[in-house]
Each structure stands twice: as C-alpha cells, then as structure tokens.
Amino acid sequence: MASVRAQPWAALEADNLTSLAELTETNLLKAIEERYRAGLIYTAVGDILVAVNPFQELLMYDGAWSGAYAATDVSGLAPHIYRVASAAYNSMVQGKKNQVCVISGESGAGKTESAKFIMKQVMNMCSSAGLGLKLQQKIIQLNPLLEAFGNARTELNDNSSRFGKFIQLLFESSGRIVGAGLEQYLLEKSRVCVQTEKERNFHIFYYLYAGLPQEKKAQLHLKV
Numbered sequence: 588m589a590s591v592r593a594q595p596w597a598a599l600e601a602d603n604l605t606s607l608a609e610l611t612e613t614n615l616l617k618a619i620e621e622r623y624r625a626g627l628i629y630t631a632v633g634d635i636l637v638a639v640n641p642f643q644e645l646l647m648y649d650g651a652w653s654g655a656y657a658a659t660d661v662s663g664l665a666p667h668i669y670r671v672a673s674a675a676y677n678s679m680v681q682g683k684k685n686q687v688c689v690i691s692g693e694s695g696a697g698k699t700e701s702a703k704f705i706m707k708q709v710m711n712m713c714s715s716a717g718l719g720l721k722l723q724q725k726i727i728q729l730n731p732l733l734e735a736f737g738n739a740r741t742e743l744n745d746n747s748s749r750f751g752k753f754i755q756l757l758f759e760s761s762g763r764i765v766g767a768g769l770e771q772y773l774l775e776k777s778r779v780c781v782q783t784e785k786e787r788n789f790h791i792f793y794y795l796y797a798g799l800p801q802e803k804k805a806q807l808h809l810k811v
C-alpha cells in the first residue's frame with residue numbers, strides 16, 4: 588500500500604495498529620499519541636476504532652467525507668467514525684443480520700458526539716438510497732431534546748450525558764429505516780436537587796428560565 592494518501596480518506600497500512608511489530612500497551616499509546624499530534628484522531632486496532640477527542644471542529648464530517656464513506660465496501664478507507672457506521676449498515680443490508688456498535692470511554696471522551704456521527708452517517712446512507720427521509724429527520728432532531736433533559740455541565744464536560752442509552756434503529760430488509768427506539772439507564776436524578784460546585788442542573792431548567800418573561804420569574808420567586 589502507498590505511504591501517501593491519494594485522498595484524505597484513503598487507508599494506509601499504518602492506520603491499523605495490528606501492523607505494529609510489537610503490540611504492547613506502551614506501543615499502542617505512543618502510536619495513538621503520534622497520530623493525534625499529526626491530526627489523525629482516528630486509529631484502527633483490528634476491528635476496533637480508537638477515537639481521541641480533538642476538542643475542536645475538524646473538517647472531516649461534511650458531505651464529501653460522508654459520501655466517500657457511504658461506499659458499499661469501506662475496507663480500503665482510513666479509520667473514521669463514518670466507516671464504523673457504514674460498515675454496520677452495509678453488513679446489515681448485505682448480511683441481513685442485526686448490528687451493534689458499542690461506544691465506551693471516560694467522561695468527556697467523545698462518546699455522545701461519536702454516537703451522533705454514527706446516526707448521522709447511517710441516516711445519510713439511507714437517504715442516498717432515498718429511503719425514509721422524514722423519519723430520519725425526526726430521529727436526528729430528537730438529540731437536542733434528549734440532551735436538554737438528560738445532559739448537564741460537569742467539571743469534565745459542559746454537555747455531559749447523565750444517563751446511559753441504548754439506541755435502536757429499525758430497518759426493513761431493503762435498508763429503509765422504519766423506526767427507532769431508545770432505552771435510558773441510570774439517569775442521575777439526584778442532580779435535580781443537588782449539584783456540586785462548578786456543576787449545573789440539567790440544561791432544560793436553564794432553557795425554561797431563559798424563556799420565561801420577567802413577571803413570571805418574579806411570580807415563581809426566581810431571580811429576575
């Protein structure tokens with residue numbers, strides 16, 4: 588394989604760390620750090636995608652990137668969150684089998700953003716096939732609502748999900764999306780009453796407060 592990318596999304600052998608001569612934890616961390624410093628936030632370790640939070644907007648999620656990763660064979664493409672989404676969608680359509688993506692990491696690692704990118708790419712894959720446009724829009728539009736009620740500012744993350752979620756996307760065998768479901772786990776309800784210093788309550792309370800007219804705030808004994 589060439590050592591210079593023909594396209595930013597073309598894979599190099601070095602993108603998959605199973606190509607390292609010695610696969611130790613130290614070597615893995617060193618390679619991931621070097622890649623991160625070179626602007627490569629995604630690394631493959633076998634079938635697993637390692638994502639390092641860039642904490643800045645990167646130009647790698649637009650229509651051109653989404654289109655490049657919407658291929659029916661993504662094996663020659665560089666590690667990217669869209670690749671995970673496309674591989675799952677393709678395997679489902681081609682192999683007629685359920686697929687699951689597990690996202691884990693510490694608070695602020697980028698799990699919620701990654702989940703949104705996966706959903707976005709899966710929706711793009713359906714829409715490039717002209718399948719279920721209205722429902723896709725509804726599913727994407729659900730995120731701000733969920734985050735309003737379930738996310739809050741913590742010391743580690745300004746938009747921390749204070750619940751675990753299991754999102755299900757349901758498709759017909761053609762690949763057309765026909766529904767979605769969400770189960771939530773362990774919502775941190777105690778935050779409604781108590782927040783530690785430098786942390787906040789769920790976003791929804793601040794949205795409601797910002798939208799209230801002054802007289803209503805006074806009536807409810809809220810600061811005006």
Ligand SMILES: Nc1ncnc2c1ncn2[C@@H]1O[C@H](COP(=O)(O)OP(=O)(O)OP(=O)(O)O)[C@@H](O)[C@H]1O
Pocket residue numbers: 640641642643644645692693694695696697698699700701744746747748749
């Ligand atoms: N790929 C990305 N590109 C740009 N910014 C990102 C990316 N991933 C994460 N971020 C930034 O990092 C912040 C924290 O990410 P995110 O909320 O996804 O973390 P998390 O792992 O879900 O945290 P928690 O467990 O606290 O909910 C985001 O609000 C965003 O600003």
